[in-house]
Amino acid sequence: MAAKDELGRRGEDLAVEYLTQRGLVVLSRNWRCRDGELDVVATDQERLVVCEVKTRSGTRYGEPAEAVDGRKAARIRRVTQAWLAAHQVRWCEIRFDVLAVLAEPGRPVTVQHYEAAF
Amino acid sequence: MGLARAWSVALHGVEGHVIEIEADVGGGLPGVHLVGLPDAALYESKDRVRAAVVNSGRNWPNERIVLALSPATLRKAGSGFDLALACAILGTSGVVAQGALDGTVLLGELALDGRLRPVRGVLPCLLAARTAGMRRVVVPEAGLEEAALVEGLDVYGATSLTDVLSWLHGDRALRRPGPVTDAGGDEPPDMADVLGQDDARQACEIAAAGGHHLLLIGPPGTGKTMLAQRFVGLLPALQPDEALALAAVRSVAGRLPATGALSRVPPFVAPHHSSSMAALVGGGSGIARPGAVSLAHRGVLFIDEAPEMGARMLDALRTPLEEGEVRLARAEGTVRYPARFQLVLAANPCPCAPAHDRDCVCPSLVRRRYLGRLSGPLLDRVDLRARLYPVTAFTVDAGDTESTATVRARVLSARAAAGRRWAGLGWRTNAEVPGPVLRTRFALPGAAVRPLDAGLRAGELTARGADRALRVAWTLSDLAGLDRPDQELVETALFFRDRRAA
Numbered sequence: 001m002a003a004k005d006e007l008g009r010r011g012e013d014l015a016v017e018y019l020t021q022r023g024l025v026v027l028s029r030n031w032r033c034r035d036g037e038l039d040v041v042a043t044d045q046e047r048l049v050v051c052e053v054k055t056r057s058g059t060r061y062g063e064p065a066e067a068v069d070g071r072k073a074a075r076i077r078r079v080t081q082a083w084l085a086a087h088q089v090r091w092c093e094i095r096f097d098v099l100a101v102l103a104e105p106g107r108p109v110t111v112q113h114y115e116a117a118f
Numbered sequence: 119m120g121l122a123r124a125w126s127v128a129l130h131g132v133e134g135h136v137i138e139i140e141a142d143v144g145g146g147l148p149g150v151h152l153v154g155l156p157d158a159a160l161y162e163s164k165d166r167v168r169a170a171v172v173n174s175g176r177n178w179p180n181e182r183i184v185l186a187l188s189p190a191t192l193r194k195a196g197s198g199f200d201l202a203l204a205c206a207i208l209g210t211s212g213v214v215a216q217g218a219l220d221g222t223v224l225l226g227e228l229a230l231d232g233r234l235r236p237v238r239g240v241l242p243c244l245l246a247a248r249t250a251g252m253r254r255v256v257v258p259e260a261g262l263e264e265a266a267l268v269e270g271l272d273v274y275g276a277t278s279l280t281d282v283l284s285w286l287h288g289d290r291a292l293r294r295p296g297p298v299t300d301a302g303g304d305e306p307p308d309m310a311d312v313l314g315q316d317d318a319r320q321a322c323e324i325a326a327a328g329g330h331h332l333l334l335i336g337p338p339g340t341g342k343t344m345l346a347q348r349f350v351g352l353l354p355a356l357q358p359d360e361a362l363a364l365a366a367v368r369s370v371a372g373r374l375p376a377t378g379a380l381s382r383v384p385p386f387v388a389p390h391h392s393s394s395m396a397a398l399v400g401g402g403s404g405i406a407r408p409g410a411v412s413l414a415h416r417g418v419l420f421i422d423e424a425p426e427m428g429a430r431m432l433d434a435l436r437t438p439l440e441e442g443e444v445r446l447a448r449a450e451g452t453v454r455y456p457a458r459f460q461l462v463l464a465a466n467p468c469p470c471a472p473a474h475d476r477d478c479v480c481p482s483l484v485r486r487r488y489l490g491r492l493s494g495p496l497l498d499r500v501d502l503r504a505r506l507y508p509v510t511a512f513t514v515d516a517g518d519t520e521s522t523a524t525v526r527a528r529v530l531s532a533r534a535a536a537g538r539r540w541a542g543l544g545w546r547t548n549a550e551v552p553g554p555v556l557r558t559r560f561a562l563p564g565a566a567v568r569p570l571d572a573g574l575r576a577g578e579l580t581a582r583g584a585d586r587a588l589r590v591a592w593t594l595s596d597l598a599g600l601d602r603p604d605q606e607l608v609e610t611a612l613f614f615r616d617r618r619a620a
Contacts, residue, residue, distance in 0.1 A: 063180050066148045098147055112180070117147045 011055025011101035012039055018111050033082040036075050047093035050080050055101040064100035065114060073118040122209025124219045126202035127243035128194040131453030132366045134246025138188045141206035146182030154187030157195040166228050167204045174232035174279045179211055193450050197227035198237040204279055218286040221253040232279040236260035241369040244268040256282055266295030267380050298380060306351035310521040312341045313509050321504035323525050326352035327532035328593030329547030331461040336506025337471050342464040346420045351522040352529050355382040360416045363456050367412045385417030391427040399434050399444050406446035406453050411438045414459035424463040425491040432496050439499050473508040501586045502614045532596035548592045553585030566605045569612055587611045
């Protein structure tokens with residue numbers, strides 16, 4: 001496993017831990033289809049919460065959350081449709097969140113949660 | 119996270135509008151959204167501002183930032199908003215107190231390392247800020263002297279974003295402008311340098327005394343250009359408000375010198391005859407920039423070799439000549455620039471232009487066409503036409519030729535007489551007085567205006583021409599120290615006007 005994938009994996013673990021602490025129930029992790037992947041799909045009992053987890057080891061190339069642009073948002077929306085179809089969920093409220101995990105070496109890891117980011 | 123406000127000024131020609139910049143931080147993915155009709159240069163400022171803030175050692179809010187420029191319907195152009203944008207963003211996180219930003223106009227472009235770069239149009243921006251009731255203004259240090267010309271505002275000069283932030287915090291002082299120095303400017307060359315040409319000299323004197331337009335015709339090398347350059351020296355120094363209006367135009371054109379910004383020497387602008395229309399009357403895409411006619415506001419616009427300029431260009435001068443301003447319509451609105459200049463045209467009598475006219479080899483048709491390029495309507499607005507003659511003796515007799523100082527003294531006393539007469543009515547020179555006033559309130563006795571009636575009846579004069587001759591006659595009487603022109607002076611005015619010089 002490449003170092004960056006490992007970092008991403010670690011970030012997703014942290015993100016799931018964070019969400020679970022907040023009382024969300026994780027339904028899927030790394031759900032893949034032809035169009036792409038959903039990092040975490042969870043629910044807060046009222047609505048579906050689709051989370052994109054972005055992990056970085058430093059801000060040299062910008063903040064983690066900045067990497068989530070319009071193109072990425074559109075792809076996540078598309079994949080969510082596929083997820084809903086695959087799980088035969090007919091209609092529900094959906095919220096798209098971004099979890100920015102910053103894991104700088106030698107510093108405590110921070111998780112920043114952007115609720116309803118797009 | 120928060121909301122903060124800062125103020126800056128948007129320029130529309132020489133008119134400024136105070137712009138309120140609101141920054142709202144929070145509620146979304148990191149990113150900057152700039153709203154309120156910014157142009158390309160302003161839209162790019164979000165990247166400049168971010169780099170400048172980070173490189174000044176401040177924290178950039180890691181959230182969604184909405185920057186709103188109000189009034190939102192007014193188009194905003196240029197890079198002068200950078201400083202205000204940066205302070206508004208930092209105001210949301212409490213780095214800058216809102217109380218310090220209130221009533222303060224911030225102007226300047228930011229370099230990526232946080233230095234403050236100069237912007238054009240500081241002077242008109244400050245005039246707008248004062249009108250809008252702002253108290254303090256921060257400008258880039260290079261514009262400090264220019265900013266000092268506006269009274270009634272506390273003006274500060276800064277070199278970097280860090281300077282401004284610590285000043286807003288109250289930690290340090292910013293540079294204040296020194297006293298306004300009257301830039302003497304270059305002394306124009308002396309009239310005594312010109313050999314002979316008594317007629318043309320007198321025409322210059324009359325033109326300077328009354329603010330009339332002038333056409334000089336003569337063979338090459340007789341001193342047309344020399345006289346025109348010396349003509350500015352005869353004019354009185356600019357009034358403070360005139361100097362300020364001129365400085366505002368220069369500021370918008372980016373032509374204001376860094377030191378001694380407020381020059382009271384009347385401007386002398388001599389565009390080459392190959393100049394473009396945009397260079398002459400102003401132009402450019404988006405918002406039109408001022409041209410030569412506006413840079414010559416309250417001074418002299420000298421067009422050498424006028425027939426070479428082309429009728430289209432010369433005729434474009436007609437409206438500013440009449441109205442004292444130019445209005446330029448572009449996609450993003452109409453701008454007005456002041457353009458009350460004195461026109462001095464110089465021309466050769468014909469394309470071959472030998473020293474003595476009798477040696478001319480041009481066919482008569484060519485001769486007629488050459489001066490025919492100066493259109494009738496344009497020439498109708500030129501009050502004085504003077505012919506220059508070939509210099510016949512190359513002897514310099516200093517005692518014989520009058521110096522600028524001597525002539526200027528006469529011009530100034532004539533101008534003072536005219537000024538006293540029109541004082542209650544709002545005009546300064548005879549050339550500004552509307553025709554109807556000259557014909558009614560200041561009507562001359564029938565005998566005095568008989569030459570005008572004769573000219574009108576014979577079709578040698580237009581109604582406007584008659585008014586203009588009347589104005590020249592008033593100037594002649596001011597120069598002669600009379601209280602009103604008599605028939606002889608009216609005839610002299612007509613002589614300078616309709617002699618077959620052109």
